[in-house]
Amino acid sequence: MSQSKGVVVLAYSGGLDTSCILVWLKEQGYDVIAYLANIGQEENFEEARKKALSLGAKKIYIEDLRQEFVEEFIWPAVQANAIYEDRYLLGTSLARPCIARKQIQIAQKEGAEYVSHGATGKGNDQVRFELTYYALCPQIKVIAPWRLPEFYSCFCGRSDLMRYAKNQAPPGLYTKTTDPAAAPDTPDILEIEFKKGVPVKVMQVSEGTTRQSALELFLYLNEIASKHGVGRIDIVENRFIGMKSRGIYETPAGTILYHAHLDIEALTMDREVRRVKQGLALKFSELVYNGFWCSPECAYVRHCIAQSQDSVDGIVRVSVFKGQAYVLSRESHQSLYNEELVSMDIHGDYEPLDATGFININSLRLKEYHRLQGKVGSARR
Amino acid sequence: MSQSKGVVVLAYSGGLDTSCILVWLKEQGYDVIAYLANIGQEENFEEARKKALSLGAKKIYIEDLRQEFVEEFIWPAVQANAIYEDRYLLGTSLARPCIARKQIQIAQKEGAEYVSHGATGKGNDQVRFELTYYALCPQIKVIAPWRLPEFYSCFCGRSDLMRYAKNQAPPGLYTKTTDPAAAPDTPDILEIEFKKGVPVKVMQVSEGTTRQSALELFLYLNEIASKHGVGRIDIVENRFIGMKSRGIYETPAGTILYHAHLDIEALTMDREVRRVKQGLALKFSELVYNGFWCSPECAYVRHCIAQSQDSVDGIVRVSVFKGQAYVLSRESHQSLYNEELVSMDIHGDYEPLDATGFININSLRLKEYHRLQGKVGSARR
Amino acid sequence: MSQSKGVVVLAYSGGLDTSCILVWLKEQGYDVIAYLANIGQEENFEEARKKALSLGAKKIYIEDLRQEFVEEFIWPAVQANAIYEDRYLLGTSLARPCIARKQIQIAQKEGAEYVSHGATGKGNDQVRFELTYYALCPQIKVIAPWRLPEFYSCFCGRSDLMRYAKNQAPPGLYTKTTDPAAAPDTPDILEIEFKKGVPVKVMQVSEGTTRQSALELFLYLNEIASKHGVGRIDIVENRFIGMKSRGIYETPAGTILYHAHLDIEALTMDREVRRVKQGLALKFSELVYNGFWCSPECAYVRHCIAQSQDSVDGIVRVSVFKGQAYVLSRESHQSLYNEELVSMDIHGDYEPLDATGFININSLRLKEYHRLQGKVGSARR
């Protein structure tokens, strides 16, 4: 019997792709430890266990990462109002470093020299997995079969998954959310409470039911949003690898949280702090999309964003209805909204004449520019 | 009979506020020329004309600015995907410089030394009006009655307009759009064609009807969006003047165009050009919100954004339904989406092994960082 | 005898301007408390005390703020590499909030309702003083005589201070630094040690002398830099108030520290962390220049910048000579510079072939763009 080439921990999904990889790795002479992360996907984990072992895995780890995924990865994205290219809420991009981190822990525990994954050679996920591997364990060795001709040349491509940007998405592509057209005719009204920019409680107003733990409330929001068809997008996006691709995404809970957090933040955060934070959040979103969660710059940006959330406390009331989450109202003891100040009846400390000076000073530069244009007499721009 | 203090051109709305101002200006000894801009609002212009003259205006100008408003102000905002603080599509902010520009032209034609407006002393509109006045005509004199104690002390405030951020908006506040809950149960499917980032044609797919001129297609989009309850927002925003205020906005056509333009741009614009343009658009949105349309920097930014739109051509298919505009698909002869390149079946010019090098090089910095952390032996961040 | 209008704390410089203001305030019926801050300027404080009292001040505070100025205001600017419009190192801008903060403390201790200063009505300093006053004590009342016609109309302007951008600065305008042409013909070589981005020790290499406390080492750097004519600039800058003005500045110690800190930061900070920090520093510089030191956004940005300095430790060797500070070398146990990695002899963990993949992937987008240009057949840009 030939000697093992070493131990490899494979990120196993239970599906066809990674099953093939498992078998192939074994054939190449590796000892394979399968690792299946539960980040909330629909999956029969028991069956997956049996399948992996029957295909020749030496061992299988099934890890429930749901809570750490929500608390350590999704919550920072909610605080950031993270969004990539104005539309994509980054669900998958957040999951990859969470999965890869545990995979490295398993590899270290098992003394494995190798890790492997089933991400394709043209996508973002390969980058997200591997940058996390290397950042946490620089000496790890990665086997990416979909980039190895000896592997991929054996497999016909996955034609059924090809998508063309110009065609309409077939209805079956959406699996988590109801079609908005088929969604209920009455909304669910929710009150979401935030502390330091993180949701800590959700109440369904008409029923009076509440959810409080991170995981429980996130799953509940997913359920409500799915029922109302919230969170579908169909976009063309720019992969890190340099090509454009079409993505069909569903981010039900994430969509509600995005709108609710944006709203409570606007109420409680100073305008200029928010502008600075917005620039950091743009950076954060790109870093996460591109797979740099474990980079020093992403750690730095996360720290700065978290710091901005100190006063982001309060309750947002949201109506979830026919594909959309509408913010109805908000309140907070940290509110910077001052009824008296903004009132048209009460002047309070505000002196309307000050606005005259403010406008005049702001116009100074514009007048100078006009003066010069006249003097130079050239029609510029 | 006392001598006139001079001629003032008043931006007249036909409503109570500016009617009071008209009378008050006359009482102060000014000759008042009323000026009423038609930017598409619901208004009985003939009645407004009679009213202004009966209140003592020497003359009234009623100007149809709808086409220049759409073509010169809204189109650049569409090209920019302009949005203020992630939510507000800037409708009113765009109208103010358009109105003020014509007002200055009238003042110059009439030899008027003064202009006046009815914007309050706590809002953004006073700034938007006056910065435009001063930029276009530095020597103009502005009378802003809502900032003059001798005026405003005579008037009880406008309590009915006071809004509290924590209360839900009463349904009556929305006037342009149907309640999404009451919107039709079947969507309208539209095809919107863009050339250089500007919509040039809209087709209702099932009816096959089309609109082509800028004004006509914009009004049509407003009609469709209103019918489906698209474009309502209820937000807390940060005024330039430094206070937070609550805003209830309806931007029906603007909302459809925002989503459609974002989509065709994503298909046709290079990733990195778009990143640069996104930064410029953020700046543009702040400038417009703050009233700096006529500033040199806004002219500069508009030029740069327009330049980015050279290849933003194509057709976007949109479903308008129950408060939302969903992009269904898109196509363009300028598409940078390459089916072959992204396909999982065909490698084409793409060599999967290159991704290995790409990832390794990108990980170099992360590994170095990890190495140093180990060496220094401090648990940082 | 008439009743006092109240107590005013006046930021007193000992010079003509604020002496006039002191007298004028008294004539207006205020009780004046003079306050003279020592931030390191050349001044005979004892004489200033006598003068203020002889002019009618009820009391005088002379406060040595030098240490807090260096530690709490200059050090954060050094950490930021703060520079306004690419040239100005912000000396005065940093001093104003330091002076104003103490002034408010005195006003609060003395129960004074008013504060006053001698800054002109066209400059930046008025803004810097007053925004600090209002931020720290919103109810304080400010008397700014140079903005009051009843004051300034009595005084002929300060014609001798007028400066024209197109003329060369007369040599006498520089008071702190030697003319570089007259500077010594041998350099001083210094070793500056940083911890967390802050200088903690300076050694003159040939003499072996060292300075260690914040104030002492800063004064020493000022002395050395002045001797060699380092830190003069003659610029046209943009005031917050909207006009351009000419500024002649001397920042001797600041110039050395700017170059030295930039250098040690480049050695010890990750590239991408630095990029993010650079954006924050740009913001910081504008905020400080414009007078917003005490704003929430400046506090936020300072926190984030400080956070970035965790590993900015090390020693920089600098030659100070004929108007310039030249960095000669640097070393740090936090260095991210890896001799092996960068060596052309040793590959180490670096695999040159990876660069091929890296370049190919980076070129993908450029090739696609070229492909499209060919297809569309238009000569764009």
Next chain:
Amino acid sequence: MSQSKGVVVLAYSGGLDTSCILVWLKEQGYDVIAYLANIGQEENFEEARKKALSLGAKKIYIEDLRQEFVEEFIWPAVQANAIYEDRYLLGTSLARPCIARKQIQIAQKEGAEYVSHGATGKGNDQVRFELTYYALCPQIKVIAPWRLPEFYSCFCGRSDLMRYAKNQAPPGLYTKTTDPAAAPDTPDILEIEFKKGVPVKVMQVSEGTTRQSALELFLYLNEIASKHGVGRIDIVENRFIGMKSRGIYETPAGTILYHAHLDIEALTMDREVRRVKQGLALKFSELVYNGFWCSPECAYVRHCIAQSQDSVDGIVRVSVFKGQAYVLSRESHQSLYNEELVSMDIHGDYEPLDATGFININSLRLKEYHRLQGKVGSARR
């Protein structure tokens, strides 16, 4: 006789490295066309020609690119005030795309399938060359011998070039500039005239001599700057490839132009236009450093920067002395500096009281923040 593998155009420097590559390529079976670009370096071009042919090149192109290098690459960088990581003026980074562009033209003219260069596998230049190749000619094939083990394993590394960040640079490393310590004791005073941000004339004031063509004036500035030891830097920088390296650079003419252009721009460009342009210039500098000159985003950014230079006309007077270029004064008919406006004697159109309103409005947000902090009663930040 074996058949040729095809034709390769080699970027030939005349030095040892590329001579070895020439021979090696021939040995591998390629027909080699040598190409030597003259971008102003010290070189005996006739000897290089002979050497290349004697080593077996089929042909040699010696191309004088100096004028296009100055006009098409350096001038845009001057307009941008381009600087990488606050210190490096990008000389080499600008030369690479200029050299590579001509190389592709030769390859196309000669029907060559391959291009080759002598840049190492760890540096930036390989990226700069190859991204230009691929952008201009996507189907070109690149041979980079320093990344091929079959090549580099034959050569001992270039130990003499290794540089350690912590050591002082030996004096011999600088070849273009005099040691500032040995520079003349009298300055040269120059007047540099700009039109649209580009230098069009240089006058040596005491001699009254002038230079006007782009190339001539650039060479003259290089001569003057070199004589006075201007433009040396010794830095640690971050390569695109992810590692830190030490760089010793000399940019004599570039340093004078950087300071002069910054100065005339500050006089003639609106403050806020400049802020936007500054952000674009930062992007430009990174793109150029990283090798993306021929990318769509760099073309876009160059266009926007050029657009900002419309009014950047005028004359700057500079003293070049002992390692430094000092700006003495500047003048322009496009000056936005307004003597009257800034004067302390004349109020002109400026109303000092307006500054009160300006400051009060700007303080509103700070006061609100203070109010909330008091209310919430928490010591934040």
